[in-house]
């Protein structure tokens with residue numbers, strides 16, 4: 467297919483596809499799906515080999531958010547039966563982080579619900595970062611605390627944070643339909659503050675909220691312009707008790723096309739498969755490893771993922787390898803820029819995923835669906851489904867239909883007495 471040959475050539479040269487080419491990837495047929503995966507896989511292997519970076523989420527503060535992000539189980543008015551708790555103590559967060567590192571994670575993502583941190587919250591998170599780094603030498607720490615105020619990114623950087631996550635989530639045109647308590651521009655601003663402070667920016671999207679193909683291409687092109695070092699791609703987990711509970715729009719095939727499109731548009735950036743992979747990719751998860759070079763290990767913020775060991779087995783069975791702590795994730799041309807700018811990622815001055823000049827930024831909250839990896843959209847009703855995520859449904863369910871049995875509220879790890887899934 468001429469389209470795919472063109473996109474591979476551009477990806478290998480780090481050249482931006484046209485909007486029409488990105489749209490054409492989303493419009494390919496199921497007959498062409500494996501060709502699309504093969505083509506995007508060539509670009510993925512050029513820049514990241516067969517390595518898979520593992521990231522581990524620690525939900526520092528869960529639920530009770532005053533913001534109204536429609537996809538989020540922690541939002542104002544959510545009746546999802548998620549865990550609700552206030553700030554973990556530094557040693558509690560460090561214990562959870564250490565479990566993730568022992569499971570193979572090289573980055574720990576510290577996430578807190580809320581519009582944004584107070585200065586006191588930043589102090590608390592700074593102590594948490596120090597506790598984690600004391601116990602886990604060489605580990606990357608990413609903070610995801612919402613919208614930042616002036617000076618807070620610098621303070622997090624001084625405390626040892628390597629990265630900051632704040633997702634754009636969806637296109638600027640559709641943003642108001644998803645959230646009314648803050649704006650798309652607020653999110654862009656926080657990403658840029660993080661970058662200006664020398665933090666590696668992590669910013670991504672949530673697919674499956676009812677957006678059009680054009681919206682998806684818009685947000686991915688906007689991300690390329692911001693030039694984050696990592697782009698988490700979440701697939702909406704339609705939690706009961708949230709406004710998007712009925713939005714079951716994705717099939718495994720569509721999820722793969724979206725990941726391929728992101729890879730072609732951001733060829734040399736860490737593309738991370740985030741929340742919703744078990745729910746929407748289901749048995750096709752291993753194919754996604756040909757497109758992304760990074761996933762979350764174990765559970766999300768408010769929902770459960772498949773067992774951490776199942777993640778490791780999937781990576782090995784598909785012929786990939788877990789990226790070691792001593793390996794630089796980003797290709798040399800991006801990593802070099804990162805080292806001069808601080809952080810563990812990089813910004814490209816003139817190339818890379820970004821077009822983007824040296825001053826740009828990226829950022830947002832969310833991943834997995836929520837605030838950062840807020841992880842995930844919300845979840846079921848009061849009593850959670852005991853069935854583990856990833857378990858087969860009792861009866862065959864048509865592609866694109868609701869797989870509510872795969873949505874499981876997190877009941878272990880941070881904020882509970884049960885050990886974490888890592």
Ligand code: SF4
Pocket residue numbers: 531532533534535538539540541542578579580581612831832835836837838840
């Ligand atoms: S995504 Fe973040 S800001 Fe939005 S409702 Fe969830 S916790 Fe609050």
